[in-house]
Amino acid sequence: xxxxxxxxTLKYGxxxxxxxxxxxxxxxxxxxxxxxxxxLEASFxxxxxxxxxxxxxxxxESGLDYFGARYYGSALGRFTSADPxxxxxxxxxxxxxxxxxxxxxxxxxxxxxxxxxxxISVQFRSFxxxxxxxxxxxxxxxGDNRSFTSAQNVTSRSSITVRIETxxxxxxxxxxxxxxxxxxxxxxxxxxxxxxxIDQKTAxxxxxxxxxxxxxxxxxxxxxxxxxxNPMEPQALTxxxxxxxxxxxxxxxxxxDIGGNLSMSPSFEMNFGSTNVPLNSELSGPAxxxxxxxPNTSVNQFVPLPPAPPPPPACANGNGHCQ
Amino acid sequence: MRWAIGVLYVVTxxxxxYAAVYQMMxxxxxxxxxxxxxxxxxxxxxxxxxxxxxxxxxxxxxxxxLIAAVIPIALCALFGSMPVRCWAFAAIIGFVTWSCFTFxxxxxxxxxxxxxxxxxxxxxxPSSFGTIHAYLFPTPPAANQPVLTPLIVFWILLLVVxxxxxxxFFRVPQP
Numbered sequence: 001x002x003x004x005x006x007x008x009t010l011k012y013g014x015x016x017x018x019x020x021x022x023x024x025x026x027x028x029x030x031x032x033x034x035x036x037x038x039x040l041e042a043s044f045x046x047x048x049x050x051x052x053x054x055x056x057x058x059x060x061e062s063g064l065d066y067f068g069a070r071y072y073g074s075a076l077g078r079f080t081s082a083d084p085x086x087x088x089x090x091x092x093x094x095x096x097x098x099x100x101x102x103x104x105x106x107x108x109x110x111x112x113x114x115x116x117x118x119x120i121s122v123q124f125r126s127f128x129x130x131x132x133x134x135x136x137x138x139x140x141x142x143g144d145n146r147s148f149t150s151a152q153n154v155t156s157r158s159s160i161t162v163r164i165e166t167x168x169x170x171x172x173x174x175x176x177x178x179x180x181x182x183x184x185x186x187x188x189x190x191x192x193x194x195x196x197x198i199d200q201k202t203a204x205x206x207x208x209x210x211x212x213x214x215x216x217x218x219x220x221x222x223x224x225x226x227x228x229x230n231p232m233e234p235q236a237l238t239x240x241x242x243x244x245x246x247x248x249x250x251x252x253x254x255x256x257d258i259g260g261n262l263s264m265s266p267s268f269e270m271n272f273g274s275t276n277v278p279l280n281s282e283l284s285g286p287a288x289x290x291x292x293x294x295p296n297t298s299v300n301q302f303v304p305l306p307p308a309p310p311p312p313p314a315c316a317n318g319n320g321h322c323q
Numbered sequence: 324m325r326w327a328i329g330v331l332y333v334v335t336x337x338x339x340x341y342a343a344v345y346q347m348m349x350x351x352x353x354x355x356x357x358x359x360x361x362x363x364x365x366x367x368x369x370x371x372x373x374x375x376x377x378x379x380x381x382x383x384x385x386x387x388x389l390i391a392a393v394i395p396i397a398l399c400a401l402f403g404s405m406p407v408r409c410w411a412f413a414a415i416i417g418f419v420t421w422s423c424f425t426f427x428x429x430x431x432x433x434x435x436x437x438x439x440x441x442x443x444x445x446x447x448x449p450s451s452f453g454t455i456h457a458y459l460f461p462t463p464p465a466a467n468q469p470v471l472t473p474l475i476v477f478w479i480l481l482l483v484v485x486x487x488x489x490x491x492f493f494r495v496p497q498p
Contacts, residue, residue, distance in 0.1 A: 128352065139404065
């Protein structure tokens with residue numbers, strides 16, 4: 001995170017309407033939008049006087065940023081002590097993780113480490129694979145026109161993201177640190193024959209929700225519920241995008257079990273994100289028939305990190321101070 | 324007995340009719356469309372009319388046809404839209420209902436319900452196969468399991484209605 005002085009104040013160098021960790025002038029990296037967990041935009045200008053790197057408090061004497069578990073030396077670009085988390089199997093797939101002093105595996109544009117420990121973000125989304133869908137009367141609505149993905153620059157019918165601490169020694173009880181992306185339903189667009197939006201409405205009831213807890217041995221448990229309906233249709237006749245999912249995430253954040261019920265349409269996916277594990281789990285696609293689908297899925301595979309976002313272009317004015 | 328059969332027909336017609344609309348509406352969530360849905364709805368309305376005829380035997384074919392035609396129009400009104408397809412569907416349902424009760428219903432009281440139940444069975448087959456297919460071959464591959472209970476309930480109702488209407492149809496002597 002780079003802060004640029006200007007006009008006796010401090011501005012952070014990205015578009016607050018599309019926040020990311022990119023510097024000024026960088027193109028909007030939608031993948032980083034997932035990292036809007038920091039919530040810096042609203043009060044950043046005041047808080048930045050006391051909080052420095054990613055909003056953490058800076059010790060005036062040592063110049064180090066306090067991350068809860070460790071101190072970060074912004075001059076060094078490294079933590080001053082090793083990550084106290086034990087080495088686990090996750091690290092094997094990502095050599096960057098072997099550096100126990102690096103901040104978010106040297107990829108601060110994409111990842112965020114709020115306290116120096118490992119955390120997991122769990123994102124539950126529903127989406128319509130088609131470009132447009134219709135009702136029996138013949139009205140057309142916009143779909144999401146995509147397949148399963150962990151990318152963040154995509155639309156969804158509903159989405160909720162929760163950030164949890166998997167280690168019960170660090171955060172006993174409720175593992176939920178924050179619901180980093182409030183439960184929301186994608187606005188429904190009614191479209192004409194050419195696919196142009198002619199009306200829109202956003203659901204206000206049945207939005208996704210999540211609660212957290214721990215099982216007997218300390219694994220994090222999450223319960224996702226929702227019953228979101230197309231707000232432009234008669235509610236009594238409209239099947240909801242419904243879910244009642246229970247997710248258990250291992251204490252080391254290396255595996256997850258998913259069980260529960262999902263409506264047979266649309267498509268559902270669950271994304272797991274941490275500093276070393278971005279992972280998409282396809283829960284179900286649309287099925288033809290009546291009833292619910294009960295996914296009973298184990299997520300214990302790990303994939304390499306996605307490519308890092310492109311470096312930001314140089315500032316236009318050439319003096320290093322971005323507007 | 325006639326009253327009980329009428330109630331059974333009405334209840335089955337309402338439940339299957341609601342299920343038909345429900346499955347039709349899955350398309351707004353990206354669910355797949357099937358032409359078995361309109362057939363399912365039409366057959367449900369026909370069974371409902373047959374139930375009304377069992378409960379109120381003096382009801383004429385014209386009135387039963389009107390009742391049948393009003394149902395899809397009322398559904399369209401709930402959606403706030405009255406496209407041509409809605410009027411066409413109502414006209415077809417009304418005509419089929421009138422035809423069944425005018426040409427066969429008087430002499431063979433079980434015929435209309437039998438036709439409706441057979442059409443319901445035919446229209447439920449694709450949904451049933453789809454549900455069972457999702458049960459056996461889930462996408463993505465996982466231990467997915469659809470809830471089969473609603474399907475079993477509907478099939479029990481359909482088979483009971485088919486048996487009762489069939490017995491009623493074949494029991495009446497030929498003129």
